[in-house]
Structure formats: structure tokens, C-alpha cells
Amino acid sequence: MVSLESKVNKILKKYPYNLSFEIKDQIVFLYGEVEKYEEWVEIGLSIGKIKEVEGVVNKIKWKDFPEEKTKAKEEHRRRIFKENKEKILGEYDVVIIGGGIIGAGIARELSRYDLKIALLEKAPDVATGATKANNGMIHPGVAPPKNTLKRKLNIKGNALYDKWADELGFKFRRVGSLWLITPRTLKKYRKYLPGPLYTLTLKYIFPWLVKIKGMRNGVKGIKIIRGKTIFDMEPYVTKDAVAAVYVPSTGIVDPYEVAIALAENAQENGVEIHLKTEVVGFLKEDNSIKGVVTDRGTFLCKYVVNAAGIYADEIAELAGAREYTIHPRKGVELMFHKDTGHLVNHCISELFYPQHPTTKGGGLNPTVHGNIMWGPTAVEVPDKEDVSVTREEIEFILEKYSTIIPEFPKDQLIRYFAGVRAPTFTEDFIIRPAKWVKNFLHVAGIQSPGLASAPAIAKYAIEQLRKMGLKLKEKPQFNPKRSSIPRTEELPVEELNKMIKENSKWGNIICTCETVSEAEIVEAIKRGAQTVDAIKRRTRAGMGTCQGSYCTIKIAEILARELNVPLREVLKEKGKLFNGPVRGED
Numbered sequence: 001m002v003s004l005e006s007k008v009n010k011i012l013k014k015y016p017y018n019l020s021f022e023i024k025d026q027i028v029f030l031y032g033e034v035e036k037y038e039e040w041v042e043i044g045l046s047i048g049k050i051k052e053v054e055g056v057v058n059k060i061k062w063k064d065f066p067e068e069k070t071k072a073k074e075e076h077r078r079r080i081f082k083e084n085k086e087k088i089l090g091e092y093d094v095v096i097i098g099g100g101i102i103g104a105g106i107a108r109e110l111s112r113y114d115l116k117i118a119l120l121e122k123a124p125d126v127a128t129g130a131t132k133a134n135n136g137m138i139h140p141g142v143a144p145p146k147n148t149l150k151r152k153l154n155i156k157g158n159a160l161y162d163k164w165a166d167e168l169g170f171k172f173r174r175v176g177s178l179w180l181i182t183p184r185t186l187k188k189y190r191k192y193l194p195g196p197l198y199t200l201t202l203k204y205i206f207p208w209l210v211k212i213k214g215m216r217n218g219v220k221g222i223k224i225i226r227g228k229t230i231f232d233m234e235p236y237v238t239k240d241a242v243a244a245v246y247v248p249s250t251g252i253v254d255p256y257e258v259a260i261a262l263a264e265n266a267q268e269n270g271v272e273i274h275l276k277t278e279v280v281g282f283l284k285e286d287n288s289i290k291g292v293v294t295d296r297g298t299f300l301c302k303y304v305v306n307a308a309g310i311y312a313d314e315i316a317e318l319a320g321a322r323e324y325t326i327h328p329r330k331g332v333e334l335m336f337h338k339d340t341g342h343l344v345n346h347c348i349s350e351l352f353y354p355q356h357p358t359t360k361g362g363g364l365n366p367t368v369h370g371n372i373m374w375g376p377t378a379v380e381v382p383d384k385e386d387v388s389v390t391r392e393e394i395e396f397i398l399e400k401y402s403t404i405i406p407e408f409p410k411d412q413l414i415r416y417f418a419g420v421r422a423p424t425f426t427e428d429f430i431i432r433p434a435k436w437v438k439n440f441l442h443v444a445g446i447q448s449p450g451l452a453s454a455p456a457i458a459k460y461a462i463e464q465l466r467k468m469g470l471k472l473k474e475k476p477q478f479n480p481k482r483s484s485i486p487r488t489e490e491l492p493v494e495e496l497n498k499m500i501k502e503n504s505k506w507g508n509i510i511c512t513c514e515t516v517s518e519a520e521i522v523e524a525i526k527r528g529a530q531t532v533d534a535i536k537r538r539t540r541a542g543m544g545t546c547q548g549s550y551c552t553i554k555i556a557e558i559l560a561r562e563l564n565v566p567l568r569e570v571l572k573e574k575g576k577l578f579n580g581p582v583r584g585e586d
Contacts, residue, residue: 004028004052011046015039019060025435026054027323037062041327041380048425055323056425057313066382077318080295081281087297090272092116094470095292095299097279097315098307099126101255102446104262105458106305110465111269114473118299119263119271120292122278124571125534127259129309131451132537133387133419135333135365135373137347138251139449140177142214142222149429153453153460155218160455161251168261169484170253171368177250178234178346180404181206181243185351199242207243210351214247221248236343236405238350250347254368255451256537257484264527265482275530279308282319288438289319303439303470305461310384310422312444321434324424324444328384331376332393335415337545338370343405350404364404369540374401376419387418415547421447429453431460433468441465485523485538489515510558511551513544521555525562531571532556552577 008028012019019032028047034040044058061067094110096103099121107119123129138161144151165172181202186193193201207224214222223246230237230244267273274296283291283298291298308315313326349363365373374397398410424430424445434440443461450457466472488496488506500507505519516539524538532548535541535555542548542555556577560567568582 004050007050007052008047011043011050015043019043026052027057027435028053028055029057030060032060034060034062037064037382038380044325044327044425045427048427053426055430056325057322058325058327058425062382064382077280080278081293084295084297085281085283085291085293088291089297089299090116090118091300092118092272093301094118094303094305094465095120095301096305096307097292098309098312099123099259099263099273099275100129100131100307100309101127101259101262101451101454102309102443102457103305103307104259104266105454106307106443106461107271107273108262108266108269109458109462111266111271112474112478114475115470117266117271118301119266119273120277120279120294120299121273121275124276124531124574125529125537126263126273126275127256127537128533128573130419130421130447131259132256133333133417134255134331134448134451135376136253136255136367136451137365138172138253139452140214140247140249141217141219141449141452142210142247144217144449146216149431149460150449150453151217153429153456154449156459157449157453157456158249158251161253161452164258164455165253167480168258168265168482170257170261172251172253173368174249174251175366176346177245177247178230178237178348179210179245179247180230180237180241180348180350181245182238182240182350182403183242184403186353188354203242206351206353207245210245214245219247219249222246223248234345234348236407237348238403238406245351246346251452252347252366252368253451258451258454260538261482261484265480267528268482269478273528275528279315279318284320284437286438287320287436289440303441303465303468305441305443305465307443307446307461309446310420312422312442313424316434316440316442316444319434319437319440321437321440321442323435323442324426324430326384326422326424326444328381328386329421329423329447330379330381330386330418331421332379332389332397332416332418333373333375334394334397334413335417336372336374336409337412337414340372340409340412341366341370343408344372348404350401362401364401364408369543371414374398378421381420384420387420389416389418393418414545415543423447429457431457431464433464439468441468485520485527487515487539488517488520510554511539511541511544511548513546513551514540514542516541516551518558521558522562525559530559530563531573532559532577533573535559 022029040062048056093115094117096119141154211222226243278295281293282289289304291300306315316322344366347365430442430444506517508518520539529535556570559570570577
């Protein structure tokens with residue numbers, strides 16, 4: 001039997017560099033220098049594919065490695081740690097690091113129990129990382145490989161979304177997926193399938209292979225459709241589709257709406273949410289965390305949950321629990337006007353085989369608000385904060401997905417954006433107790449289908465905490481319900497008129513594109529929104545055709561009034577909306 005050391009050594013010898021490694025409890029640590037960042041990624045992924053490997057800590061450096069930036073960040077953390085480690089802010093049973101959908105989901109599920117919980121988020125709002133920048137698809141669970149935690153939790157999480165939506169009041173629709181099979185699907189194998197055999201394979205054999213994979217994963221209701229049925233379901237798709245696979249359990253949500261709903265419900269049930277609170281280190285004693293040190297002070301605690309997304313590896317490093325490295329993977333999405341909404345009924349993809357090893361392929365998706373989204377891409381980037389979008393990336397998406405609906409009006413594009421996923425080199429979720437720190441729970445590597453898996457991830461994480469020794473006593477006063485902010489656009493006329501009589505702000509429309517009233521914005525602020533983008537995520541003000549051209553200043557004025565701050569101090573997200581004095585202010 002070949003040892004793990006031999007397998008790792010064999011991979012590293014393929015590269016013309018002086019690379020070394022060590023293995024500790026099935027975690028592989030890599031050292032050395034390479035020429036290109038792409039090689040850094042390739043080596044890490046190759047090691048991560050070895051069956052026995054439970055984590056890869058890639059300390060190899062590449063030619064343009066940001067040495068000075070890394071040292072500056074470390075020095076900043078050391079300085080803030082020294083200043084704040086003795087400033088005790090409170091004692092908690094559980095401290096959760098990270099306010100994305102995973103951290104918020106765990107906080108909400110933990111709030112069922114008689115515990116004192118704090119959620120720490122360094123940004124001015126929850127859901128500002130990968131949670132806010134994805135297409136909102138609740139994947140059905142066909143894609144995840146066997147023997148992965150992704151596969152197990154995707155199926156369970158998908159099934160739990162109906163209950164979450166009912167309890168938390170966010171929009172959720174099971175639109176289903178339609179995966180098209182066209183003459184392009186097996187193009188790489190065309191030469192091996194002469195004449196009518198190629199069409200026969202596309203029409204009858206390949207669809208069954210896809211269905212069988214889904215059935216083995218536990219996905220129910222998968223259907224193979226052909227001919228007229230395809231175009232009855234999607235009238236505008238390419239006419240050269242010879243077959244399709246329909247998966248009814250696929251859903252869509254607004255991902256940041258889900259995270260906000262979770263956070264609000266958690267807070268109502270006693271969870272303390274601390275925004276603008278950056279973790280810089282830990283107080284430790286006998287291989288246990290005694291306190292989480294932040295730029296505001298120290299949170300003493302019994303257990304720590306690391307749900308820090310793309311920074312989960314850095315948080316683990318600070319805790320002495322580094323078992324993986326995050327390699328950032330950027331995904332670009334395009335958003336189209338609501339006028340295109342009638343063109344897409346399901347989440348539509350065109351299947352290609354072989355599949356890309358790190359992405360499910362993307363496609364055209366409807367949203368719960370009526371827009372259509374194209375994407376995403378999947379590109380490895382060295383910078384965790386790289387959410388840039390280039391003309392080339394936009395053109396790539398427009399070309400790649402145009403075969404799905406050839407006549408789609410591309411001039412209806414109103415916005416583009418990017419998010420950064422947080423995969424580890426084993427390309428699976430890592431949800432387990434730390435190997436070398438007793439009370440530290442990793443919840444890392446949560447990339448797609450992380451959104452779909454979120455309800456199951458929360459339950460799984462809590463079960464891990466229970467096994468680690470956390471006492472879980474249900475509290476009878478737990479309230480699972482949360483009401484969303486009423487939307488002026490959706491209110492019946494009679495009800496809206498009554499509300500306007502009681503509060504005239506319901507009749508003052510601030511965002512005409514999305515019909516958002518002043519009352520909705522004020523309510524969002526009461527619920528915790530402190531920035532222009534936080535208002536946008538809660539009300540959709542600024543998300544319409546003009547993308548905030550006409551309403552941003554009005555929103556800023558309301559924020560300044562309600563928060564009692566000067567207009568020049570209003571934040572867009574992390575930075576100020578205005579870069580200097582504002583005319584008319586003293």
C-alpha cells in the first residue's frame with residue numbers, strides 16, 4: 001500500500017522547484033516557492049484530491065506573493081490584539097465569527113437553546129461577502145460528488161428551505177432546473193460516435209446517465225423530456241435541443257434576504273450581533289479558547305464557531321487551528337431588466353461533458369424579483385477582495401450562455417457584479433472540531449452548493465457542538481417567526497391607502513424603479529440598516545433600471561436624519577458615500 005507521504009512526494013516532484021511538506025493528523029503542510037500563482041493553486045488541488053488528505057495548508061509562495069501586505073496585516077492584528085485583549089466585553093457560551101448566511105443560520109438555530117450567543121461581523125452589515133454576490137439558486141443536489149459532505153448536506157438543506165421560508169418570511173420559489181442537451185453537449189467525443197450514434201447517445205443515453213447520477217445522490221422527481229415538451233416549458237430556448245433533464249426541486253431565493261431574515265430572527269431570540277467588529281486574535285489556555293479578541297474588546301467564551309468565509313483560514317491560523325487554506329475563486333454575474341423575466345421560467349443550463357472540475361457550469365436563472373441572471377464564471381484569483389469585473393469577463397458570459405436563448409435581448413443588461421467563493425483544496429465543506437484546539441469548530445470551505453445547504457449546515461454544526469460538549473437545553477420562549485418589511489409595490493391598494501392615512505411616509509416613493517417608500521427605508525433602519533447598500537438589500541431601493549441614479553441621495557438623506565449623523569458621514573458600504581464636504585451642510 002502506497003503511503004500518504006509517497007503520494008504527496010510524487011506530486012511535488014512533477015514541479016521544477018525545491019518544495020517540501022510535512023503531515024500532521026492527515027493535514028498536509030506545503031512549503032517552498034513557485035513561479036506562478038496558477039501553479040500554487042494546481043499543486044494545492046492535486047494534493048487535496050488524495051483520498052487520505054483531510055486538509056491542505058499551502059504555505060508555498062509565488063513570484064508576486066504580497067509579502068508586504070501580509071506582514072502589514074499581521075502587524076495590525078498584533079497591535080490591536082495588544083490594545084484590546086484585557087478589555088472584557090462579556091462572557092458567552094458560543095461566539096460565532098462571520099455574518100454571512102452560514103454564520104447567521106447557525107446563530108438562528110442556536111437561539112433555540114438556553115445559551116448566551118454573540119455573532120461577530122467585521123463589516124457594517126450582515127451578508128456583505130459571498131452571500132450578497134451569487135445567483136440565489138437552491139441547487140437540487142445532483143452535482144456534488146459521492147462521499148462528500150456537500151452531497152449529504154445539499155439534499156437535506158434543499159428540503160428544509162420551505163420551512164425556513166415559511167418561518168422567516170423571505171421569498172422562495174421552486175422553479176426547477178431544465179438542463180438542455182444539444183449537439184454541443186458531447187462535442188469532444190463526437191469523433192468516437194459516428195453518424196446517427198451521436199444523436200442516439202445525446203437523445204437517449206446521456207440523459208439517463210444524468211438522471212441516474214441524481215437518483216444515486218437521492219434527488220427525487222427527475223424527468224427526461226424531449227421534443228415539444230421542452231419548448232412548452234421554455235418557449236424561447238435554442239431549437240437544437242434534442243433532450244433535456246428536468247429537476248423540479250431546484251429553487252431560487254434572494255440570498256442576502258435569507259441571511260438578513262436569519263439574523264433578525266436570531267437577534268429577536270437573544271443573539272447579540274456585533275457589526276464593525278474585527279477578530280484579531282484569541283486568548284488561549286491549555287489548547288482551549290478562552291476569549292475572542294477584537295478591535296472593540298474581548299468576548300470571553302466556551303466555544304467558537306469559525307464561519308468567516310474567505311477569511312476562515314486566517315481566523316483558524318490566529319487560533320492555532322490552521323488545517324486548510326482558502327484559494328479564492330471569483331464568479332461574475334450579469335443582471336438583466338425585469339422586462340426579460342418572461343423569457344426564462346426555470347434555471348436553465350446547457351450541459352457539457354466533461355464538466356469543468358470546479359464549477360457546475362452556470363446558466364440563465366430567474367430571480368424571485370423578476371430579473372434574469374446570467375453566470376457565474378469561476379476564476380482563481382490571488383486577492384480575496386477582488387470583486388472587479390472586466391469587459392472581457394462580461395463578453396465571455398454573453399458569448400458562453402447565448403446559445404441557451406439565442407434571441408435574448410442582451411441590451412437589457414442593467415448590472416454586473418462579482419463575488420468571491422471560499423473553497424479549500426479538498427473542495428468539500430469542512431465542518432468539524434479543530435484537531436488541536438478543543439473548543440473551536442471549523443465551518444469552512446462553504447462554496448456552492450453552500451447556499452442550498454445552509455439550513456442543513458446549521459443543524460450539522462450544532463450537532464458537532466453538542467458532541468464537543470455544548471449543553472443544549474431548548475428554551476420555551478423561542479419564536480421561529482419573523483415578518484418581512486411590507487413592500488409598497490405588493491400591497492393591495494385599499495391596504496396601502498389605509499397605511500398612508502396612518503403614516504404619510506408610505507405614500508412618499510423614494511425609489512420609483514422598484515416602488516420603494518420612505519416608510520420601508522425607515523423600517524429597514526429600525527431593523528439595523530446603517531448604510532446605503534444595507535438599505536438596498538432590505539428594500540431593493542436602487543436595484544431597478546437606473547441602479548440608484550435618482551434615489552441614492554434621497555436614501556442618504558433619510559439615513560442621516562434617522563441615524564442623526566451628518567450627510568457627509570453616511571456610508572455606502574464600508575466607505576463613505578461622499579468623498580468630501582456636502583453642499584448645503586454646515
